[in-house]
Amino acid sequence: KAGVTQTPRYLIKTRGQQVTLSCSPISGHRSVSWYQQTPGQGLQFLFEYFSETQRNKGNFPGRFSGRQFSNSRSEMNVSTLELGDSALYLCASSLWGIDYEQYFGPGTRLTVT
Amino acid sequence: QKEVEQNSGPLSVPEGAIASLNCTYSDRGSQSFFWYRQYSGKSPELIMSIYSNGDKEDGRFTAQLNKASQYVSLLIRDSQPSDSATYLCAVNGDKIIFGKGTRLHILP
Numbered sequence: 001k002a003g004v005t006q007t008p009r010y011l012i013k014t015r016g017q018q019v020t021l022s023c024s025p026i027s028g029h030r031s032v033s034w035y036q037q038t039p040g041q042g043l044q045f046l047f048e049y050f051s052e053t054q055r056n057k058g059n060f061p062g063r064f065s066g067r068q069f070s071n072s073r074s075e076m077n078v079s080t081l082e083l084g085d086s087a088l089y090l091c092a093s094s095l096w097g098i099d100y101e102q103y104f105g106p107g108t109r110l111t112v113t
Numbered sequence: 114q115k116e117v118e119q120n121s122g123p124l125s126v127p128e129g130a131i132a133s134l135n136c137t138y139s140d141r142g143s144q145s146f147f148w149y150r151q152y153s154g155k156s157p158e159l160i161m162s163i164y165s166n167g168d169k170e171d172g173r174f175t176a177q178l179n180k181a182s183q184y185v186s187l188l189i190r191d192s193q194p195s196d197s198a199t200y201l202c203a204v205n206g207d208k209i210i211f212g213k214g215t216r217l218h219i220l221p
Binding site: 033035042043044045056058088090098099100101102103104105106107 | 147149155156201208
C-alpha cells in the first residue's frame with residue numbers, strides 16, 4: 001500500500017500571505033490529522049477530519065483551517081502568515097482516528113520570511 | 114494544562130544493551146498511548162500502540178503502561194546503531210498530546 005503523501009514538500013512564503021497544503025491518506029483511511037512541528041514546541045495537534053467532518057481541534061488560532069474531501073484527501077490552509085508559522089507541517093492518516101494508530105506523511109517544510 | 118513529559122536525553126546505550134525510555138502524563142482520562150520514532154530530518158514512524166495496563170511486545174520492542182502511576186515506557190532490547198533516533202511518546206485523552214521526545218544514541 002502506498003503511504004501518506006504530502007505536497008508540496010517545501011514552501012517559502014512571505015508574511016501576510018496565505019498557504020494551502022495537501023495530504024493524501026493511505027488508501028482506505030478515513031481519518032486525516034494535521035500537526036505542526038517546531039524545535040521549541042515539538043509536535044502539536046492542529047485538527048482531525050473524519051469522513052469530511054472536523055472531529056477534533058487543537059489550540060491554534062482560526063487562521064489555521066482545513067477541510068477533507070469525499071475521497072479522504074485533505075487540505076490545510078493558513079491565512080495571514082506570521083514568521084512563527086515557519087515549521088514542519090505533518091499530516092497523519094488512520095483507519096479510525098487519533099485514538100488509534102496513525103501513519104505520518106513526509107511533511108511540508110514551510111518557511112515564512 | 115495537560116502534559117506529556119519525556120527526558121530529552123541524549124540517552125546513550127551500548128550496542129546490544131536494553132534501552133529504556135520513559136514518559137509520564139497528566140491526564141488521568143487518557144485511553145490510548147503511542148510510541149513513535151523520528152530520525153533526524155524525517156517524519157515520525159509508529160513503533161507501537163498500547164491501550165491497557167501491562168506489557169505489549171513486538172519484536173525487540175516492549176511497551177509498558179501503568180495508568181495508576183500515569184506512565185508509559187518503551188524498552189528496546191538488543192539495541193542497534195540504527196535505533197539511534199528521537200523517540201516520541203503520544204498520549205490521547207480528550208486531545209492527543211506528544212512529548213518533546215527523548216534522543217537515543219546507541220554506542221557501537
